[in-house]
Amino acid sequence: MAHLNKYISLLRNVVKCNGRFLSTRPPPIVKASFLNNPVFVGLSLGVGGTLGYAYYSAINTEPVYNEMGNTQPILKSFPEGITVSRKVRIPEDTTGLKITLFQYPTCPFCCKVRAFLDYYGVSYDIVEVNAVLRQQIRWSSYKKVPILLVQTPNGYQQMNDSSMIVSCLASYLSETNVGVEEVASYFPETEYRDDDGVIKKEIMNRYFLMLNDRMNGRSVKDIMDERKWRKWADQTLVHTLSPNVYRTKEEAFQAFEWFSEVGEWDKHFSSWERWLMVNVGAYAMYFISKRLKKRHNLKDEVRQSLYDECNLWVKTIEARNNGPYFGGQRPNLADLAVYGVLSSIEGCEAFKDLLGKSRIRSWYEKMKTNVTNHLGNEYVKHYANQKAVVG
Structure with missing residues (x-):
């Protein structure tokens, strides 16, 4: 335990509870705002009068009660x-x-x-x-x-x-x-x-x-870097996928046919369910992907956004200079997160282009060997x- 104590000042979001170090970090997407702070709302009422009250009335700022203990069902x-x-x-x-x-x-x-x-x-x-x-x-x-x-x-x-x-x-x-x-x-x-x-x-x-x-x-920096790039896989890399997989109607239908094949939809669902999933899914995702492209500020040529993020990943691994994986000589959770995200499009045209036009192939193939062979x-x-x- 003593060797961990010297790092506590660095892990500011960690506390000791019942002999274990637990994170107290707040949800990263919660933003501090005067709109849901009763002190600032009170000030707005005093200064803004009726306008402030009308705005406050339109937004419910009552606190939300959260139970203690295991909230996972x-x-x-x-x-x-x-x-x-x-x-x-x-x-x-x-x-x-x-x-x-x-x-x-x-x-x-x-x-x-x-x-x-x-x-x-x-x-x-x-x-x-x-x-x-x-x-x-x-x-x-x-x-x-x-x-x-x-x-x-x-x-x-x-x-x-x-x-x-x-x-x-x-x-x-x-x-x-x-x-x-x-x-x-x-x-x-x-x-x-x-x-x-x-x-x-x-x-x-x-x-x-x-x-x-x-x-x-493991060092504290190593653990924090792993956490950072796991988030990157969820919050950045994943958003380059749909606009690429469903870039055209043809690609959208090809993707859903592949989804059906790899998921064995013909075995697990009725014929009408499979038809609905392929046709409704392909059309819906084609149009949704256009909105996602704008929302996540991808380049007009969306393939390039995918290539750029994957090249950044490879460059980051090389800069660490401690092995073929982000985790060094063996994959860590960041490697598994990025691999898992990319493996979801393995049968799509976008993935074929990715392997041919980015630097991800070598790392990806090594990861696949690690994962499939446990x-x-x-x-x-x-x-x-x-x-x-x-x-």
Whole structure:
């Protein structure tokens, strides 16, 4: 523990609680604003009179109450009527975890979770979700994918948000005496009002690893850099994908036909559902991609924006000068995040162009070898073998 204490002044968003170092960093998207600060609202009333009152009345600034403890749902039983689409079994798996992943097969965030599980050699079940009707997740109040269920002695721990899932599982696999439910409690979901008074939800600490006193030889800078580039994968790189994959109607339909093939939609959905997903999905995403291009300020030639971000990633790895991966001699969570995001478009025309016209190919192919061969499994065996039970 002593070797960690000297870094506490650098990790200003970390506190010690019950013997563990936990993040207290606020949600990054919450902005300080006089509009939701009662002190400043009071000042506006005094100075602005009726105008200030009218503006205050239009925006609800009542505080939002948040419960303490584990806010990630725990189900008493597995959702009724849900059929597992397929099972991924990895012989090297020693974790004992029983995991079910609700996903779209080519969603970049779902691909990111699968990349993590595959690399570390963790077995899991998959439930394919109809991207249009989404009836497979009607049981959940959280309506996005991925959703992960992990069986525990108390039922099924639900985990929402890909980055939270990865951080939670990575933290669990690095510990020897902490259950899944306890680790999940370190990632509370909070509600807050945005500048317009609308209630939003945010998962705290989603990029933080709950390492307790296990630094495993890593520096604070290394951990913070990993966190920074995991965010970059989610907040920058991923936004270059849709405008490229659905750049033309032809590319949009080609992409959805590939989605159908890789997701085996003909096996998991009725013919009319598959038709609806391909045709409605392709047309919808073609038009949506145009708005996304403007929203994220991509170049007129959207391919170049994709190439530029991937070249930046490769350049950053080279500048670190400590190995072929961002993590050095072996991939870390930033590598897995970027690989997972890019793997989601592997069968699309945009991906073929990316490999041919950017510098990403060598790194990507090395990562694919690592992930498909579960080369990270050796790094979790030591901890997994010490777990008497999962929970």
